Each structure stands twice: as C-alpha cells, then as structure tokens.
Amino acid sequence: xxxxxxxxxxxxxxxxxxxxxxxxxxxxxxxxxxxxxxxxxxxxxxxxxxxxxxxxxxxxxxxxxxxxxxxxxxxxxxxxxxxxxxxxxxxxxxxxxxxxxxxxxxxxxxxxxxxxxxxxxxxxxxxxxxxxxxxxxxxxxxxxxxxxxxxxxxxxxxxxxxxxxxxxxxxxxxxxxxxxxxxxxxxxxxxxxxxxxxxxxxxxxxxxxxxxxx
Amino acid sequence: xxxxxxxxxxxxxxxxxxxxxxxxxxxxxxxxxxxxxxxxxxxxxxxxxxxxxxxxxxxxxxxxxxxxxxxxxxxxxxxxxxxxxxxxxxxxxxxxxxxxxxxxxxxxxxxxxxxxxxxxxxxxxxxxxxxxxxxxxxxxxxxxxxxxxxxxxxxxxxxxxxxxxxxxxxxxxxxxxxxxxxxxxxxxxxxxxxxxxxxxxxxxxxxxxxxxxx
DNA sequence: GATATTCTACCTACATGACGGTAGATAACT
DNA sequence: AGTTATCTACCGTCATGTAGGTAGAATATC
Numbered sequence: 001x002x003x004x005x006x007x008x009x010x011x012x013x014x015x016x017x018x019x020x021x022x023x024x025x026x027x028x029x030x031x032x033x034x035x036x037x038x039x040x041x042x043x044x045x046x047x048x049x050x051x052x053x054x055x056x057x058x059x060x061x062x063x064x065x066x067x068x069x070x071x072x073x074x075x076x077x078x079x080x081x082x083x084x085x086x087x088x089x090x091x092x093x094x095x096x097x098x099x100x101x102x103x104x105x106x107x108x109x110x111x112x113x114x115x116x117x118x119x120x121x122x123x124x125x126x127x128x129x130x131x132x133x134x135x136x137x138x139x140x141x142x143x144x145x146x147x148x149x150x151x152x153x154x155x156x157x158x159x160x161x162x163x164x165x166x167x168x169x170x171x172x173x174x175x176x177x178x179x180x181x182x183x184x185x186x187x188x189x190x191x192x193x194x195x196x197x198x199x200x201x202x203x204x205x206x207x208x209x210x211x212x213x214x
Numbered sequence: 215x216x217x218x219x220x221x222x223x224x225x226x227x228x229x230x231x232x233x234x235x236x237x238x239x240x241x242x243x244x245x246x247x248x249x250x251x252x253x254x255x256x257x258x259x260x261x262x263x264x265x266x267x268x269x270x271x272x273x274x275x276x277x278x279x280x281x282x283x284x285x286x287x288x289x290x291x292x293x294x295x296x297x298x299x300x301x302x303x304x305x306x307x308x309x310x311x312x313x314x315x316x317x318x319x320x321x322x323x324x325x326x327x328x329x330x331x332x333x334x335x336x337x338x339x340x341x342x343x344x345x346x347x348x349x350x351x352x353x354x355x356x357x358x359x360x361x362x363x364x365x366x367x368x369x370x371x372x373x374x375x376x377x378x379x380x381x382x383x384x385x386x387x388x389x390x391x392x393x394x395x396x397x398x399x400x401x402x403x404x405x406x407x408x409x410x411x412x413x414x415x416x417x418x419x420x421x422x423x424x425x426x427x428x
Numbered sequence: 429g430a431t432a433t434t435c436t437a438c439c440t441a442c443a444t445g446a447c448g449g450t451a452g453a454t455a456a457c458t
Numbered sequence: 459a460g461t462t463a464t465c466t467a468c469c470g471t472c473a474t475g476t477a478g479g480t481a482g483a484a485t486a487t488c
Contacts, residue, residue: 014437033333035250038473052438054475115333118387119247119326132391158396159412162388163381170380173332174372177346182372198373198420205419206412228463252447265449266464274448432487439480447471454465 018056020046026067030109033116034064068117071110072134078103079138089146093207096142097199100135101168105186111172118169136161143207152207164203171195232270234260240281244323247330248278282331285324286348292317293352303360307421310356311413314349315382319400325386332383350375357421366421378416385409 024045028037039060043050057063082099086092104111118132139157146152175186184191238259242251253274257264271277296313300306318325332346353371360366389400398405 017437030333033247033249033330035247039475040473048437049439050474051440051476055437060474112333116247116330118384118391119244119329119333120391122390132388133396136392136396155412156408158388158392158398159385159409162384162409163378163412163416166380166384167377170332170376170383171373174346174376177332177334178350178372182347182350184372194370195373195376198369198377201419202377202416205415231463253449254447262463263465264447265466268449269463430488432485434483434485436483437481439478441477441479443476444474446473448469449471450469451467452465453467455463457462458460 014056017046017048017052021053021056021063022067022070025063026071026109026113029064029067030112034060037064039063068113071107071113074107075100075103075110076134076138083138083142089142089149089151090204090207092142093146093203094200096139097164097168097203098196100165101171101192101196101199104168104172105192108172108175108186111169115169115173132161135165139165146207153209155207160203160206164199164206167199167202228270231260231262231266235267235270235277236281236284239277240285240323240327243278243281244326248274251278253277282327285321285327288321289314289317289324290348290352297352297356303356303363303365304418304421306356307360307417308414310353311378311382311417312410314379315385315406315410315413318382318386319406322386322389322400325383329383329387346375349379353379360421367423369421374417374420378413378420381413381416 021042025037025042027045028041031037032041037060039050039053042063043053046053053063057066079096079099082095083092086095104114136157139161143152143155143157143160147154172186175184177183186192235256239251239256241259242255245251246255251274253264253267256277257267260267267277271280293310293313296309297306300309318328350371353375357366357369357371357374361368386400389398391397400406
C-alpha cells in the first residue's frame with residue numbers, strides 16, 4: 001500500500017519535513033480553522049507540493065488530528081511538570097494556572113485552535129481527546145485536593161475552569177483582536193505579569209473561604 | 215440588478231422568510247463556523263431552496279455579516295438597558311456582567327459565533343463591527359466611572375474583559391463540551407445562579423482594593 | 429570498489445465532488 | 459396585470475484525493 005501510515009519516520013530528512021508540516025499546519029489551522037485551511041497553504045509554507053503532504057499524512061483530517069493531539073499532550077505534560085513541584089493546595093492551583101497561561105502564551109496557535117474547538121457544539125465522534133475534558137481532569141485533581149485539605153471551599157471545578165482558565169485563553173487570543181490602538185502583545189513581560197497577578201487574584205477569590213482572603 | 219440588497223422587506227411573507235433565514239443561518243454558522251457552513255443547510259432548515267436565500271441576501275458573506283451585526287447590536291442594546299438602571303459603580307459592573315451572561319445564555323448561538331470570532335487572528339478588513347471592541351468600550355465606561363469614583367482600583371478594562379467576561383462565554387460554550395457525565399445545561403437556573411455568583415465574586419476581586427472586599 | 433537494486437522523498441497531472449452563484453421560468457399574492 | 463417570492467437547471471471554481479512517475483540516497487551484490 002503506497003499510503004500506509006508510517007508509524008516511525010525512517011530518515012532524518014523525512015523527519016524534518018514531517019515536523020515542518022506539523023508546524024506549518026498548526027499555524028494554518030489556527031489562522032483559518034479546519035474548514036477554511038487549505039493543504040496548499042501548508043505545502044507552500046513548508047516549501048513542498050501539496051501531494052507530498054499525503055506522503056506523510058493520509059489526509060487533511062488526520063493531519064489536523066495529529067496537530068490537536070500534540071497540543072493536548074504537550075499541554076498536559078507541561079501542566080503536570082509544573083504542578084508536581086508545588087505541594088500546598090494554593091501553590092498547586094497557582095502553578096496550574098501559570099502553566100496554562102505560559103503554555104498558551106508560548107504557543108498562541110494552540111490557544112486559537114482550542115478557542116475554535118470550544119466553539120464546536122459537540123465533540124466530534126472520532127476525535128479521542130477533548131480539551132475541556134483533559135483540562136477539567138487536571139483542575140479537578142487540584143481543586144479536590146484543596147477541598148479535602150480544608151483550604152478551599154467546595155467549588156465546582158467546572159466553574160473554575162470556565163471563569164479562570166477561560167481568561168488565559170482570552171488573554172492570548174484577544175491580543176491582536178482590538179483596533180490598532182488597543183492591541184497588545186500577550187508575551188510582553190509587563191503585560192503578562194499584570195495579567196498573571198489578576199489571574200491569581202481571581203483564583204483565590206474563587207476558591208478561598210470568604211473570610212480568609214489575603 | 216437582480217440581486218439588489220433589499221433595504222426594506224416589502225411583504226409580510228418575505229419578512230418572515232428573511233427572518234427565518236437569519237435565524238437558521240445563525241444556528242448553522244454557530245454550529246459549523248463560516249467556512250464549513252453550507253447554504254444548503256440553511257435552506258433546508260428554513261424549508262426553501264438554496265437559491266431563494268440569494269433573493270434576500272446577495273451572498274453567503276453578506277448573510278453572515280448580517281447575522282454578526284445583529285448579534286452585536288442586540289447585545290449592546292441589552293447591556294445598555296441593564297446598565298443604565300444601576301447607579302453605583304459596583305452595581306453597574308454587576309449589571310454589565312449579568313447582562314452579558316444572560317444574553318449569551320439566552321442566545322447560545324451568539325456565544326459560539328463570538329467564540330469563533332475571537333479565535334481569528336486579526337479582524338477581517340471589511341467587517342465593520344468587532345466584538346471585543348464593542349464589549350471593551352462598554353466595560354471601559356463602567357470601569358473608568360468606578361475608578362473616578364474611587365471605588366475601583368485602577369485596573370485594565372482589557373484584563374477584566376479577558377478574565378471575567380471570557381468566563382461567561384466559556385460557561386455557555388462548554389456546557390455540551392464535556393463527556394456525557396459532565397455535561398450541564400447553561401440555562402438551568404441552579405447552575406446559572408451558581409455561576410453568576412462566582413462571576414460576581416471574581417469581578418469584585420478584580421476591581422476592589424484588596425482591603426475592602428466583602 | 430564498481431554495479432545493480434531497492435527505498436525515500438518528492439513531483440506532475442488528473443479525476444472527483446462540493447459548494448456558491450446565476451439565469452430564467454413559474455407560482456402566488458394584491 | 460404586475461409585482462413578489464420561490465423554484466429548476468446550469469455553470470464555474472476550487473480543494474481534496476489519487477495514480478503514476480522520477481531523482482537521488484541507501485543498501486546489497488559481485
């Protein structure tokens with residue numbers, strides 16, 4: 001079979017091309033969304049012809065799935081690594097939010113892809129990994145530990161995800177969204193640390209008992 | 215010219231069809247996004263043939279623009295009406311957030327369309343109305359009044375928009391996003407009032423001086 | 429160590445199908 | 459009768475996927 005999915009790349013050159021395709025397509029999918037994205041654009045960005053993409057990925061959908069899966073995996077790993085360094089509940093929550101924020105700021109294409117994903121009414125049948133599910137499990141773990149420790153009031157992880165984590169996505173996506181005058185660079189250290197401070201404040205307000213906020 | 219844009223509908227029947235087309239297309243655009251949306255779907259939902267849509271709207275893009283413009287206008291009006299009933303700064307801020315939340319809960323298609331819009335990297339050239347700009351102006355007014363009154367600390371309206379208003383969008387969009395077990399109905403009164411309470415708490419944390427939170 | 433063979437990494441060219449838009453006929457009001 | 463509303467039929471475009479070919483690298487063979 002000519003188009004067998006190659007589980008493992010065989011040659012360094014092929015590896016590099018494959019990686020370039022993934023990166024270029026992440027950009028294109030982020031910019032235009034799945035439906036409007038054209039493989040032609042991806043090919044052009046990589047510097048190859050469109051059919052060569054098919055040499056590496058069976059089709060557009062599979063390419064997209066690969067991009068999405070990579071985003072989720074990277075993000076989850078990133079979060080885990082940051083969270084396990086913290087031990088008290090509030091430190092863990094801060095670490096979790098910081099991890100999300102930093103990941104998205106460093107990979108704004110991922111932010112925009114997730115943003116689009118959340119707009120979809122229902123999960124796509126064959127798509128195994130769902131953002132909100134993964135993210136929700138991560139935050140549920142952190143929250144429930146805080147609640148058990150008596151540090152957090154009992155609060156729906158779902159609501160925290162919506163109220164607080166959504167903010168990080170917005171912060172990244174909205175940077176170039178406003179008119180010339182109001183545009184900002186999400187990666188700008190001053191801007192970022194200001195927003196991070198707000199995020200922490202919001203998180204504390206969300207989980208702490210009303211009488212023990214600092 | 216056969217396809218002249220009709221500024222005013224001439225007959226009641228035409229008016230009704232036109233309205234049906236707008237409503238159906240809002241649904242379709244929300245479900246699939248602009249690129250993936252097919253006029254065929256819209257026509258089918260309305261119960262007419264596809265070319266009849268062109269009788270009312272010059273083309274797909276113009277139809278979409280109309281839907282978007284209507285959403286922004288409705289939302290802005292909705293917000294204004296709610297905010298002007300409040301007079302002290304915090305009441306105004308709460309009214310603003312409640313208005314956003316209630317509007318989006320009542321019109322989830324709008325929420326998903328806005329969600330998609332924010333994923334776009336940059337404003338489309340010919341698109342006159344930008345969500346974040348309109349919303350930002352609304353919130354800027356409220357915030358700056360609070361700051362001038364000395365009730366709010368000086369805080370970037372942009373950050374409030376990201377951190378707090380984004381939450382309302384997420385709340386609505388994420389309802390059907392999770393697996394069977396975790397799905398929720400954003401319009402459910404219990405769920406909604408719990409989230410509303412959180413939103414208020416977050417807003418207060420964001421704008422009040424650290425020492426005067428209730 | 430030169431030659432034959434196989435494989436990798438692309439390419440060109442084409443078939444297919446989907447969707448938006450257009451033209452013109454027709455039905456339904458008033 | 460004349461306008462308003464909707465239909466059928468058709469066309470053009472465009473993006474995907476497929477078929478098959480080719481240069482050059484890697485590997486085997488003598």
